[in-house]
Amino acid sequence: MSHPTSTELHTDPSQFPGVDVYVVAGNPISHSKSPAIHQRFAQQSNQVMHYGHLQPALDEFKAAAQSFFAAGGKGMNVTVPFKLDAQALADVLTPRAQLAGAVNTLRIEGGKIFGDNTDGAGMVRDLLAQGIQIKGARILLLGAGGASRGVLGPLLEQSPKELIIANRSNAKADELVQLFSGLATSLNVVLRAVTLSELEDSSKTNAAVDLVINATAAGLSNESPINDAAASNLFTPQSFAYDMVYGKVTAFMQQALHRGARVSDGLGMLVEQAADAFLIWRGAKLADAIDSRAVLAELRTS
Numbered sequence: 001m002s003h004p005t006s007t008e009l010h011t012d013p014s015q016f017p018g019v020d021v022y023v024v025a026g027n028p029i030s031h032s033k034s035p036a037i038h039q040r041f042a043q044q045s046n047q048v049m050h051y052g053h054l055q056p057a058l059d060e061f062k063a064a065a066q067s068f069f070a071a072g073g074k075g076m077n078v079t080v081p082f083k084l085d086a087q088a089l090a091d092v093l094t095p096r097a098q099l100a101g102a103v104n105t106l107r108i109e110g111g112k113i114f115g116d117n118t119d120g121a122g123m124v125r126d127l128l129a130q131g132i133q134i135k136g137a138r139i140l141l142l143g144a145g146g147a148s149r150g151v152l153g154p155l156l157e158q159s160p161k162e163l164i165i166a167n168r169s170n171a172k173a174d175e176l177v178q179l180f181s182g183l184a185t186s187l188n189v190v191l192r193a194v195t196l197s198e199l200e201d202s203s204k205t206n207a208a209v210d211l212v213i214n215a216t217a218a219g220l221s222n223e224s225p226i227n228d229a230a231a232s233n234l235f236t237p238q239s240f241a242y243d244m245v246y247g248k249v250t251a252f253m254q255q256a257l258h259r260g261a262r263v264s265d266g267l268g269m270l271v272e273q274a275a276d277a278f279l280i281w282r283g284a285k286l287a288d289a290i291d292s293r294a295v296l297a298e299l300r301t302s
């Protein structure tokens with residue numbers, strides 16, 4: 001019996017003669033909003049292109065991506081669980097993709113596959129668009145997986161005063177601190193790790209932080225990475241709580257709302273990282289032609 005392979009769900013570029021073809025690859029992928037987002041960017045900037053989705057089997061990313069590009073595909077967004085495979089596939093990495101240790105955007109040029117990571121820049125732009133001051137802020141980043149790693153560089157480059165990382169597995173938070181300590185020092189940012197239980201102790205975090213970013217996957221299973229004692233310690237009406245998960249008010253966002261803090265989900269990050277990918281593929285000259293905040297507003301009402 002056949003299983004759902006990349007071929008069955010393949011967006012085959014040869015089926016679209018004369019049209020540049022892009023895809024988002026992930027597993028699962030049918031829920032993805034990326035095709036709708038890129039279609040709107042293409043309409044806004046009068047680009048003729050097709051953007052589909054591709055669901056390789058878990059061990060077939062490399063073969064699926066290679067066959068997509070061999071058939072004429074121009075670019076690929078990559079999501080869970082293939083961002084590391086995409087990094088391994090790329091012939092050339094941008095410095096930020098190298099630092100992030102993961103790739104979410106691939107493009108082909110002169111037979112070479114280039115890998116980039118637009119997640120961090122996308123999140124920073126979404127925060128700034130929401131009026132959040134990052135420069136000089138005290139930030140707590142929850143999680144130490146691929147998403148945290150991807151946003152750390154762009155966050156540090158905004159010169160916060162302090163960036164604290166906490167993760168369920170402490171060792172992974174310590175690893176990230178080590179990895180980014182050189183960049184943090186050069187930018188004069190205090191970068192350190194604490195355990196999740198230390199968040200309940202105000203002497204460990206020096207109490208409230210300005211911005212708490214939930215980069216864990218806990219929201220997907222209706223959990224928060226922090227308990228209520230930590231939430232009471234961290235959130236004030238002056239704080240801002242940002243959850244990378246989107247499409248619902250997560251348990252983490254509820255903890256913040258109950259303590260008067262402002263909250264946001266990660267839909268804006270999704271749209272902004274897509275905008276950067278679109279410009280990488282179609283040209284930076286289109287930056288003024290696309291309106292990511294209008295696309296976000298449309299998604300919120302659809």
Ligand code: NDP
Nearest residue numbers: 143144145146147168169215216217218225244266269270
């Ligand atoms: P990873 O699998 O690489 O990492 C998952 C992280 O979540 C780890 O730090 C893990 O901790 C932690 N975690 C998972 N479940 C729980 C839990 N129940 N309680 C506490 N911590 C938990 O995933 P990513 O880093 O790639 O993605 C994280 C989230 O960010 C996902 O939900 C993803 O959808 C979202 N995301 C959103 C984007 C957007 O555009 N809005 C872009 C990228 C990601 P541990 O190390 O201890 O296992």
